[in-house]
Amino acid sequence: MKPYVFITRRMPDEIIEKLEETCTVSMWEKQEEPVPQERLEEEIKQADGLFCTVTEPIDRPLIESAENLKVIATMAVGYNNIDVEAAAEKDITIAHTPGVLSETTADLTFALLMAAARRLPEGIETIKNNEWKTWSPFFLTGQDIHHATLGIIGMGRIGEAVAKRGTGFDMEIIYHNRTRKQEAEEKLGARYVEMDELLKTSDFICVMTPYTKDTHHLIDREAFKKMKNTAIFINSSRGGIVDEEALYEALKNGEIRGAGLDVFEGEPVGADHPLLSLPQVTALPHIGSASESTRMAMADMTANHILQVLSGKEADHEVKL
Template identity: 50%
Template sequence: MKPIIYITQKLPEQAVAKLRDSYEVRMWHDDQSAAPREEILKQVKEAHALWSMLSDNIDRPVFEAAPNLKIISNLAVGHNNIDLEAAHDHGVMVTNTPEVLTETTADLTFALLLAAARRIVEADKTVRSGEWKSWTPMGMTGQNVGGATLGIIGMGRIGEAVARRGQGFGMNVLYHNRTRKSLEDVKYAALDELLQTSDFVVLLTPLTNETRGMIGERELSLMKETAILINVARGGVVEEAALFEALKAKKIWGAGLDVFEQEPVPTDHPLLTLPNVTVLPHIGSATVQTRLAMMEMNASAISACLEGRSVQNRVC
């Protein structure tokens, strides 16, 4: 009997084809939705490997329902959706997909920064709706990017890639991180200093107990009235209610959000009512090339584990 691999969302056939000869591949059938929790709990009863997505909540009950499970390979660099303590307790390996998505996510981060600064989405809607009647001297004016100060919170691989892009635009780049780094023309700053002096604050931290809610009412009050907050980390890093109030009261100028506390974000979410918020559906790594490369890393990790070979990109 072949070992069983369960995949919680439908993936392109080219991503799973190499696994089919050696394993029984079971995959959620609908490419417009994710496997519901009850289906995951059902499938892990027999699965030897679970190929999970960042939207899956892989908590202790999942491990308790999975006596044969040897590995979970997560289609993301982040792994806050997986209970690593439970994985360790049950002897289950966990892997992720680092590095391959660095440049792609940095591209998206900077695109979101530019879109928020220059009101790209708002301007597009103005044209399509027929609201654009004539050119006006201050119509759709945004904020300068070139020459502005970019503050990056979380200086990992993606943070460094965003810093390089900022330097290409002639920006003054600051960063705040748990550990200081030797980076050319990039200055370390304490968190409060970074918030007070940056024109753009970009969040790139993982979601941990320490970073959850790290940007709240106090931190937002330190930012310039002309500042823009960009979050491509995880929604939980920002207190969304506090962000809504700061934006509504124009205590900060705008925000660009690729992530939310709840995803998909409810259509009646208060932040979606504000014109100075640019939103995306968590697409940081969403290019064809990068997603396929991430899937290749997942497939390689699963086959290596099930065949008793050395496994790359382990987080547990």
């Protein structure tokens, strides 16, 4: 009897066909809507493998209800939506997709930085609203990127890729991380600093750290108060790392100059979210890794992880406690 795999979002045919060579596959057919909780609860009770995304909370009760589950493979780098301890107690492998999306997410992060710095969304709206009447010496003036100081919080693969892009603009690269990254310092000229110095001296601050209990609201009111009033804050990691109320107040009160956000604490956000009322906020709908080739590579890696575990092998990218 073939092992049973449930996929929580509609995937391309080639991914399904790969799994169907050795597995029985069931799938939530919609791509733009999360699987209903009732369906997820029903499927996980019988599944040998679960192919999930960042939108599904795979919590302890759900995991404990699984009778046959051997692997939870998420199509993401982050896995804070999965109860890792509960899975470990039941000897269920958790696998994720690091590395494959680093360059693509770094592209988006730097694009967000540039758009916020040069006020591109405001410029686009000005033309769309027929408000551009004449050239003006200080109309929509933004902030220089070249030769500015880029502070990176979390110098993992994506952080290093963002730093690499910053070197092309002759930026001074400083970073804070749990451990020093000697290779990044040698290759990129990055300089390790304590968090306070990074917050106080950076012109652009990019958060690239994983979301954990320790990093929840890492960037809070006190952090924003330490930043330059010309600083631009970028978050393309996870929304929960930032106290959004504190960010709103910092922007509204002129404590920092702008923000570029690809992620929010509660997603999706509605048009009535307070941060979206501020013209100095450049906001995107969590599309950091959203290039066609990268998303296909992530889906393929996720399928491979399931096949590896169900065939008795270790997943290439297993999450370890």
